[in-house]
Amino acid sequence: MDPAVTPLSSTDRTRLRRLRDQGRTDRAALVAVLRAGFVCHLGVVVDGTPMVVPTVYGFDSSFLYFHGSVASRSLAGGRTACVTVTHVDGLVLARSVFEHGVNYRSAMVYGLPRVLSGAAKLEGLRVLTEHAAPGQWDYARRPSRKELAATAIFALPLDEASVKVAEGPPTDGDGPDASLGLWAGVVPLGVVRRPPVPDPALPPGLPVPAHITALAEEA
């Protein structure tokens, strides 16, 4: 099944309700949003109240993998999670306060995360590591049995998801407010990566490996 053409599911909780936010219904849009970041916000319910924690993720064609960290306890019982990945692309300055907004790309994935073990856990950690830091799985020392046991990796199916994208200029350019003579437009925002900073504990003269230079130059 080609992940680029699989439509996303539309359930009551992933159906879109607002106007300017444009919903995307193809899997390619989901993959594009997931590819552009490596920190998600994981939402779980703990004792009836919501908890939202940032955590590192990776993904393949079927699952989103994330580090369990503080949320592990809450997910152990097989409870639904919501993982949201958001990229803030711009501040939309309109002629009226009401039409102000944010340009962004966001993906929400709902599902039952499954805690991984054995070979699946190692593979999940590999996918996550290679997504966040391409090349490091082969370069750095891989986890020992003990380290792996101290790590919680979850797999969340990429079956129930929604993607929203808001882009472009403010929408009040052809309304009555256009005659106010006010400036309107967008202040673009973006994430930049800067040159690698060596650990002060490194011996002098150790060159930066090519794959690290490359990942520091990613958009």
Add this chain to the structure above:
Amino acid sequence: MDPAVTPLSSTDRTRLRRLRDQGRTDRAALVAVLRAGFVCHLGVVVDGTPMVVPTVYGFDSSFLYFHGSVASRSLAGGRTACVTVTHVDGLVLARSVFEHGVNYRSAMVYGLPRVLSGAAKLEGLRVLTEHAAPGQWDYARRPSRKELAATAIFALPLDEASVKVAEGPPTDGDGPDASLGLWAGVVPLGVVRRPPVPDPALPPGLPVPAHITALAEEA
């Protein structure tokens, strides 16, 4: 009460459980994290499952204000929300996969959001607008009665919060892995703002106001 010295509360859900993530317990740390962004992730519980949506926020010494949007329905009954603000500052590349991590600053605020009305709603919207786009409240056309009625603004008390900061180089520089001879360090990440892009619908020659040039130059 000086917000810079008020300790943050420590409840069971805001107490910190992990080691490398350094908890901060002063209100100045909370204010610093909130000041550095304008998009939060709002977590609510809908029909027993978590929902995490990005939304715009602002804050003053007592409350965090956010746009209700899709979450409004779920909060109407006076339910607890969790608002998380995260800044990703760097990718930490250690000698071992296990010690890899992310440098970040994150704040979590728990509480019962109150939907605002009347003068408090207008003030909440002003604080939110001025936080995200300083100067626009006085420059753009303010909301009409009808527009204000179509906007949902919530106030979340800044009483129960936790702040976590992870920074600096990887921590395996003085362990046995240091002898592997591998490069280790940090790839710094940051958000940049780019020069304002005028709405194509603007009449030619309209200069960019100074406050917009200034907000586009913010770090």
